[in-house]
Amino acid sequence: MxxxxxxxxxxxxxxxxxxxxxxxxxxxxxxxxxxxxxxxxxxxxxxxxxxxxxxxxxxxxxxxxxxxxxxxxxxxxxxxxxxxxxxxxxxxxxxxxxxxxxxxxxxxxxxxxxxxxxxxxxxxxxxxxxxxxxxxAGKGLKRSGAKVGDGIYVTGTLGDAALGLQQVLGNIAVPEKYKEFVCHKFEHPHPRILVGQALRDIASSALDLSDGLVGDLAHITRASGMRAQIELEQVPLSDAMQNTVSQEQGWELALSGGDDYELCFTVPELYRGQLETALANCGVKFTRIGRMYSGEPEVELVFEGRPYQLQSQSWDHFRK
Amino acid sequence: MxxxxxxxxxxxxxxxxxxxxxxxxxxxxxxxxxxxxxxxxxxxxxxxxxxxxxxxxxxxxxxxxxxxxxxxxxxxxxxxxxxxxxxxxxxxxxxxxxxxxxxxxxxxxxxxxxxxxxxxxxxxxxxxxxxxxxxxAGKGLKRSGAKVGDGIYVTGTLGDAALGLQQVLGNIAVPEKYKEFVCHKFEHPHPRILVGQALRDIASSALDLSDGLVGDLAHITRASGMRAQIELEQVPLSDAMQNTVSQEQGWELALSGGDDYELCFTVPELYRGQLETALANCGVKFTRIGRMYSGEPEVELVFEGRPYQLQSQSWDHFRK
CATH class of the missing domain: 3.30.1330.10 (PurM-like, N-terminal domain)
Known part of the structure; x- marks a missing residue:
């Protein structure tokens, strides 16, 4: 042919x-x-x-x-x-x-x-x-709409695709029972179409996580002109993640690993109840992981109230 | 950066x-x-x-x-x-x-x-x-609208980009005074936007010439279910072409060379006058080069009324 x-x-x-x-x-x-x-x-x-x-x-x-x-x-x-x-x-x-x-x-x-x-x-x-x-007309979940006080949310669990990649590369040995799960997350990401549609009248800003939470959320902080604070203990990690790597490694993968294609979005406190209702029928778990504060645009990580520093930040395709 | x-x-x-x-x-x-x-x-x-x-x-x-x-x-x-x-x-x-x-x-x-x-x-x-x-709404110059008896037209002159390519490859020596012209046609094709807009209510079918006239016109013959006949003596060749290669080579380049990005279109005989008027302000030359006939979808070439056979037909990117 x-x-x-x-x-x-x-x-x-x-x-x-x-x-x-x-x-x-x-x-x-x-x-x-x-x-x-x-x-x-x-x-x-x-x-x-x-x-x-x-x-x-x-x-x-x-x-x-x-x-x-x-x-x-x-x-x-x-x-x-x-x-x-x-x-x-x-x-x-x-x-x-x-x-x-x-x-x-x-x-x-x-x-x-x-x-x-x-x-x-x-x-x-x-x-x-x-x-x-x-x-x-008039709708659209832009990155620039977050307001001070809005909660920060993500769908699903984070870092599983990055864990899948490390498993394929032979850098991390994932237990047999989780191998299929992490490989599937890496190779078959599922776009959160229904969640996005349900968020149209509720979220103040949104984006999808392709390069890692910290790097991606930074786009929202810059577009909205404020600071984001993530509470590490709230970041949703899968059973596969929790049973494969240390807590610190889990956070690294969840916060700076790419390819998750989960949604990250901000919602005014006032709409918290509406959010529960709107997402109830999407069949997708979602978690509040932090809050927007006034201040210089940056993503701040805290664990038990203390600042926490990540090793790597985000995926840049041209990074050496 | x-x-x-x-x-x-x-x-x-x-x-x-x-x-x-x-x-x-x-x-x-x-x-x-x-x-x-x-x-x-x-x-x-x-x-x-x-x-x-x-x-x-x-x-x-x-x-x-x-x-x-x-x-x-x-x-x-x-x-x-x-x-x-x-x-x-x-x-x-x-x-x-x-x-x-x-x-x-x-x-x-x-x-x-x-x-x-x-x-x-x-x-x-x-x-x-x-x-x-x-x-x-309702407009659009499809490939499938040609009717038996419609004239076949092209804009500009054909084959100049292919001549430019052969010049760059060192296969054909283009006279100094034409070098800039053929290189420009090869590197800076100009999309015929105004012509396309002017043809909206006049042409019965149209496409742009990217892979060579014979191969591209064949799409119109298949989509419209009829035969196209091109009279070689009508095919517009530039001065650069006529003063660089033989008539046969000129036809080869004009009919099977790619990258022209001129328009090829069919127009009912009835609209011939309207066509002149509509394209008068586009600043682009156009030429009638043949006619659509009933029959198996194919492109037939004739010179002084006799069938003519080309060496090569069209550009296929996966061709060895």
Whole structure:
């Protein structure tokens, strides 16, 4: 099969979305945006050897490439609609492409996201995904809305993906019974779409955790112009984490490890009850881990009321 | 500078577009789509060593990365609005980034396109751009609308970019007085936005020429279910082409060379007069080069009424 046949065979999937006037195969996709909505757009690239191992299972890679992008829509509180996929491959390996598509489209169908276009090119393996979603006019969970006194929350448990990575690298020996769990968290992050939607009228700010809590929360402190304080004893660690590493190591992984794709958000104290109600049906655990204070934008860690210093802070792709 | 500083310094450009509710720097961009419009979306990737030489001037690369995407909007007849840029770089070279941005933003400003987001990652040099534009509801120059009897047209002259490439490769010696012209056509393609907009109510089908006329026009024949006949004596060749290579070589470059980014479109005979009027103010030459016939979808070449056979057909990125 040549480039065009591959695209036709694997990437031309019928969608049930009526808002796709023209799907893949023409110069542009043509989409119908509902009236009184905002369009939310996000783009992420995954590069082989940087964001994933070259031998990562293609099914997991297809899932993850879409998941990390949907996670950005979740962090904005948007309804996912459409996706474009730019796939750069060293060669055409139909078996690989089929498995990649299986992971990609399983997640796309779960959220009723239609593939509307993209590109397939020859080159070192990398994937750029652009997702689009909609929001009611005037809504959107920005990073800049946090207020002094707001509680800081996260979904799920933190650091499990980083633990999974260390396990794969052979740096940390995870007990047999937890291996599957941490590998799954590392390879199959689940975007918190429902949580994001439920937070639309409640959270004052939000983002998704891709580079580690401390580094990511710092974006909220800068955009909102205030200080965040995290109480380490509140940071949610999984059983796998607690039964594998020391408390200090657990905090390191939870606070500076990347790839969690959980949401971190701030909520005014006044809305605490509403938050419980709104998230009750999302099936996702959430935890209050700190509070916003006035002061210079930075993330402060405390343990039993005393300041605590982390070894490493956040993931910078260009860091030596 | 780290990743975030670079993005802030070079890629956070103030836009005058009032429809950008949230630009780069949050989890998603938030955009306002006007009522009664369709959203047109297109994505293209350029990979170093495949689509451009690793030592291509970064200013030209920035221009071209955006131009080839805007060309897809032009082919649909859309008004360009927003762009996302995913840039994968082997290292941070601020001088390179500055020049890349200069080429990218000069073109973006020309068409009032706002950069609304993207990603910067470490890896082998490649660029994925996603552009978005709008169309009045019900409009859009699809590939599938050609009818038997429609004339086939192209803008500009064909093959000059391919001639520029052969000149750079040292395969063809272009006379000194034409070198700048062919290099410019190769490195600085100009998207035919105004032509696309002017064709909205006139053309029955359209696409942009990226892989060579014969291969690209074949998409229209398949989508529209009919045969295209091109009269070789009508194919517009530049002075540079005519004064550098033989007529046969000129046709080869014009019909199977890529990177022209001119528009190819079909127009019902009835609209011939309207076409002249509509394109009169675009400042772009256009030429009738053939006609659509009923029959199996294929592109037939004739010279003085006799069938003509090309050596090579179209550019396939995975072709050995």
């Amino acid at each position: 040549n480039e065009f046949d591959i695209i036709k065979h694997y990437f031309t999937v019928a969608s049930h979305r009526k808002d796709v006037v023209m799907g893949p195969g023409d110069d542009c996709a043509l989409l119908q945006v509902p009236p009184n909505t905002l369009l939310a757009v996000s783009t992420d690239t995954l590069v082989s050897g940087v964001h994933f191992f070259a031998d990562m299972k293609p099914e997991a890679l297809g899932h993850k490439a879409l998941a990390v992008n949907l996670s950005d829509l979740a962090a904005m509180g948007a309804d996912p609609c459409w996706v474009s996929l730019a796939l750069t491959l060293p060669e055409i390996d139909e078996n690989w492409i089929e498995q990649f598509c299986s992971g990609f489209f399983e997640l796309a169908e779960y959220y009723n996201v239609a593939l509307v276009g993209g590109d397939m090119t020859k080159g070192p393996l990398s994937i750029t995904v652009t997702v689009q979603g909609t929001l009611p | 780290n990743e975030f500083d670079i993005i802030k310094h070079y890629f956070t450009v103030a836009s005058h577009r009032k429809d950008v509710v949230m630009g780069p720097g949050d989890d998603c961009a938030l955009l306002q789509v006007p009522p009664n419009t369709l959203l047109a979306v297109s994505t293209d990737t350029l990979v170093s060593g495949v689509h451009f030489f690793a030592d291509m001037k970064p200013e030209a690369l920035g221009h071209k990365a955006l131009a080839v995407n805007l060309s897809d909007l032009a082919a649909m007849g859309a008004d360009p609005c927003w762009v996302s840029l995913a840039l994968t770089l082997p290292e941070i070279d601020e001088n390179w980034i500055e020049q890349f941005c200069s080429g990218f933003f000069e073109l973006a400003e020309y068409y009032n396109v706002a950069l609304v987001g993207g990603d910067m990652t470490k890896g082998p040099l490649s660029i994925t751009v996603t552009v978005q534009g709008t169309l009045p």
